[in-house]
Amino acid sequence: PYRLGPKISDWDEQRSKSIQSRPTKLLMVTGSQPNPCDNPTGDNFLLRSLKNKMDYARLHEIEVFYNTATMDDQLTGFWAKLPVLRRLMLARPEIEWLWWLDSDAVVTDMAFEIPLAKYAGHNLVLHGWASEVYVTGSWLGLNTGSFFIRNCQWSLDLLNAWAPMGPKGTVRIKAGEILSQNLRNRPVFEADDQSALVFLLRNNQQMWGERVFLENSYYLHGYWVALVDRYEEIMEKNQPGPGDERWPFVTHFVGCKPCGKDPAYPEEKCRVGMERALNFGDNQVLARYGLRHKHLGTTETVNLDSS
Ligand code: UDP
């Protein structure tokens, strides 16, 4: 099968030599295509979406890595995150956790503290449900738009086991047919990284399942359709911090393609939702400087004390 690079089998030992006594470190990893977006408003969205991620990262002293390079010419598009994560693991052995965050995912709870200690016995943390992944086999049973992966040998091995359906062209198209035949309600399209992971975990639960944490006590990924119309009510009733229903940590614009073509939802609905999510997140940053958005639909700001 397709390999991501030369075989490495002693990564845990190699890493331990570089670690010494530094605290647990988390690196936020995101990225986008190097070229301008097809959709003219997409570049503005990408800029503000990166600003949003940098705001969260700065407030929580998390380093950010933004990738625009094609790190593996076979693993393009949604598969690009695999080689990026692998290369970062190898280049930064002192880093314990990497947090992949899609470009179309917005941090909407700036006060949420990531409970990394909770994942001590696990190496991969995704939003999802065990029954949906292992029993139903739904391609929506977990989400690969926002996840934590530990820098360790297990993860290098997992990335290699995950990659074979990724090479663009015939391999990816054929693999897509297999995924649609085997996963619940999956439409016919080329193999995507999310479906491939569900398929891998479901077929090899004994091998990988033990170290995979499917998180649903907060929105590590939150489906935007269910969240974007609730922000005013949330601000009225709750305080930032919980990351769950009360104040969602991440709002992910699944199916919106802000930078590309052929969204699964009307473009207008996506644009309105993204604007609201960005301003909702930004309000939590601006509050420190005595400002807020006039309302969630506008970039315009007002002074907190004069409103
Ligand atoms: N991505 C990337 N480089 C690319 C294409 C995509 O880094 O050339 C990243 C980007 O962050 C995007 C994620 O991969 O959000 C998932 O890709 P997908 O095509 O699913 O985009 P989405 O639907 O999330 O916008």
Ligand code: MN
């Ligand atoms: Mn996405």
